[in-house]
Amino acid sequence: MRVKSPNNSLSGRVTLVTGANTGIGLVTARELAARGAHVFVACRSAERGQAAVNEIRAATGNANVEFLSLDLGDFASVRTCAAAFLARDLPLHLLINNAGLAGASGLTKSGFELAFGTNHLGHFLLTQLLLDRLKASAPARIVTVASRAHTRVSGINFDDVCQPTKGKAALPEYGVSKLANVLFSAELGRRLAGTGVTTYSLHPGVVATDVWRELPQPFRAIVKLFMISAEQGAATTIYCATSPDVAAQTGLYYDKCAVKTPSKAGQDTALAAELWRRSEAWVA
16 A cells, blocks of 8 residues: 655655664655655665665655665765765755664674764764765755653763673663764754754654664563554654754754753753764764
């Protein structure tokens, strides 16, 4: 059965969604395609990515859905993904930094704590590499899927994010990575003022997706008790990506399709600037 969208307002618009092979990302990509957008599905697995492309094409009747290989934990892969997109010589109107993981321990291929390196640094680098194209395509939007989990940490220990995960369930590390998402989006919004590119971070809800696949028991079973569907979880992402109501807003944090105040740490402009400075150096 094909998805019917209320409008085709994204006809002619080009979008890139990370982690679009499953969960919130898949629902988001499908909705954008249903509205007529040219959608790039960026994820690690070529098999699962192409399956998602085929599913979205069949559901929407939109043939302009393509796969890009992307491992956010590997800076070389991020650069290859960005180069592959830029080589197409297309505009980019919407970048959705959606992919993420929780509950996994270790280091990324590029040598950073797994959640921080994947959820923040990979997206930081991807955004930087695509930023000129976004500016040239303005009006454009950058939507970063964060989490209310950012409120459960008080800051970022910049030594810890360069070391393997310490917590058994890796939930503190996940919170730090989501705080980094909020700070990054806010700082990016400040830096892009006047360019026509606007930024948004958001809490999607606790969603039943693969992001929790590495969370050990009994934590995973407990979290599942409070989960909502991927369709419900994608609502705020789609709102930030497409609603004319937020076109003039930038750098803000959203929950349930409304502006919310992030944590005290999430409002720390000095911390945001320091995170930016260090992130630039780390991905260089």
